[in-house]
Amino acid sequence: MAGPEQRSRTRRRRRGGREQLMVPEAEFQSYYGKPIVKAPPWEADIPAYLFLGGLAAGSSLLAAGADLTGLPAQRRSARVVALGGITASLFFLVNDLGRPERFHHMLRVFKPTSPMSVGTWILTAYGPFVGLALGREVVPLLPRRVAEVLPISLIDRASRPAGIVAAAIAPAVASYTAVLLTDTAVPSWHEARHELPFVFVGSAAAASGGVGMLLNPLHESGPARRLAVGGAVLELGAEQFMQRSMGITAEPLHRGRAGRYHAAARALTFVGAVGAVLGRRSRVASAISGLALAAGSASTRWAVFHAGMESTKDPKYTVVPQRQRRDARGGGEAFTEV
Incomplete structure (x- = not known):
C-alpha cells in the first residue's frame, strides 16, 4: 500500500503537475576549501612585460609612419622607445622565467597551438628589426674611428626597410599577449578571450601615442596625437x-587591487584622450595628456593581471560560466522523477 508521500506524487503526476524538488541554494565550494583553478605562478614582472611590449609595438608603427612622412624627431624618439620597450619587456619575461636559458629553449620548437611558443617566435623576429631600424639614429653618434670600420652606408640604407618590417610585426606583438592570457583556465582571462586582444591593441596605441606626445614638439606630434x-x-x-561578455567573471575587475587599477585606467585614459584633443596647441597640456595615457595603459595591464589572479580564488567564477555554457547547449534541463 502506497504511503502518503507516494500518493501525493501520484496525484501530482495525474494532474499533469511537475514535482518541485526543494533543493537549497548552491554553495560554490571545493574540496577542503581549495581553489578549483590554480593561479599561474606569475609575479609583477608579467604586467610590466605586457605593458612594455605593447608600448614598443605601437612605437614601431609610429616610427615607420614618421619616417615615411618626414618627421625626424618623431621617428627618432619612437625608434628609441620601441627598442627600449622591447628590451625591457624581454628582461621582465626572462626574469619571471627564473633562468634565462628557458627563453632559448622555447626556440627549439615551433608549436602553432601554443600562444607562448608563437609569442616567443614573434618577439624573436621583431627584436632584430627594431634594433636595425635604430641604426640610422645611432650612426651620427659614433666616434669617427668606429664609423670608419662599420659599413655605415649599409646600416643607413637598411634602417627604413627594417623599420617597416618591425611595424608589420608590431600588431602581433601588441595582441599576442592577450591570447597568451585568455588561453589559460583563469576565469576572468578566459571569459574575455573575444575582446581582450582589442583592449590590448587599443591600450598599446594609446600608450605609444601618449609617449610620442610627451617627447616631441607640437609641430611633429600630430600622428602621435591621432594614434x-x-x-x-x-x-x-x-x-x-x-565586461558584458565576461558576465560574473567581470566582478574581480571592480574589487580590491584590480578595481583600483581599473578605475585609474579608465579615468587616466579618458582624461588623457580629452586632453590630447583640447590641448593640441599647448606643449604642456600635450605632455600631461601623453603621460596620463601611458599611465592609463599600464594600469589596464595591472588591472587585468590582478583580476585574473583574484578570479582563481573563488570557485563560483569557474562553476557559474561552466553551467551557463552547459545550459546554452541545452544540457541543463531538469529531469523529473517517473
Whole structure:
C-alpha cells in the first residue's frame, strides 16, 4: 500500500503537475576549501612585460609612419622607445622565467597551438628589426674611428626597410599577449578571450601615442596625437563590450587591487584622450595628456593581471560560466522523477 508521500506524487503526476524538488541554494565550494583553478605562478614582472611590449609595438608603427612622412624627431624618439620597450619587456619575461636559458629553449620548437611558443617566435623576429631600424639614429653618434670600420652606408640604407618590417610585426606583438592570457583556465582571462586582444591593441596605441606626445614638439606630434586618441577610444569601447561578455567573471575587475587599477585606467585614459584633443596647441597640456595615457595603459595591464589572479580564488567564477555554457547547449534541463 502506497504511503502518503507516494500518493501525493501520484496525484501530482495525474494532474499533469511537475514535482518541485526543494533543493537549497548552491554553495560554490571545493574540496577542503581549495581553489578549483590554480593561479599561474606569475609575479609583477608579467604586467610590466605586457605593458612594455605593447608600448614598443605601437612605437614601431609610429616610427615607420614618421619616417615615411618626414618627421625626424618623431621617428627618432619612437625608434628609441620601441627598442627600449622591447628590451625591457624581454628582461621582465626572462626574469619571471627564473633562468634565462628557458627563453632559448622555447626556440627549439615551433608549436602553432601554443600562444607562448608563437609569442616567443614573434618577439624573436621583431627584436632584430627594431634594433636595425635604430641604426640610422645611432650612426651620427659614433666616434669617427668606429664609423670608419662599420659599413655605415649599409646600416643607413637598411634602417627604413627594417623599420617597416618591425611595424608589420608590431600588431602581433601588441595582441599576442592577450591570447597568451585568455588561453589559460583563469576565469576572468578566459571569459574575455573575444575582446581582450582589442583592449590590448587599443591600450598599446594609446600608450605609444601618449609617449610620442610627451617627447616631441607640437609641430611633429600630430600622428602621435591621432594614434593616442584612436587607441584610447578603441580601448575604452572594447573594454565595455568585454565586461558584458565576461558576465560574473567581470566582478574581480571592480574589487580590491584590480578595481583600483581599473578605475585609474579608465579615468587616466579618458582624461588623457580629452586632453590630447583640447590641448593640441599647448606643449604642456600635450605632455600631461601623453603621460596620463601611458599611465592609463599600464594600469589596464595591472588591472587585468590582478583580476585574473583574484578570479582563481573563488570557485563560483569557474562553476557559474561552466553551467551557463552547459545550459546554452541545452544540457541543463531538469529531469523529473517517473
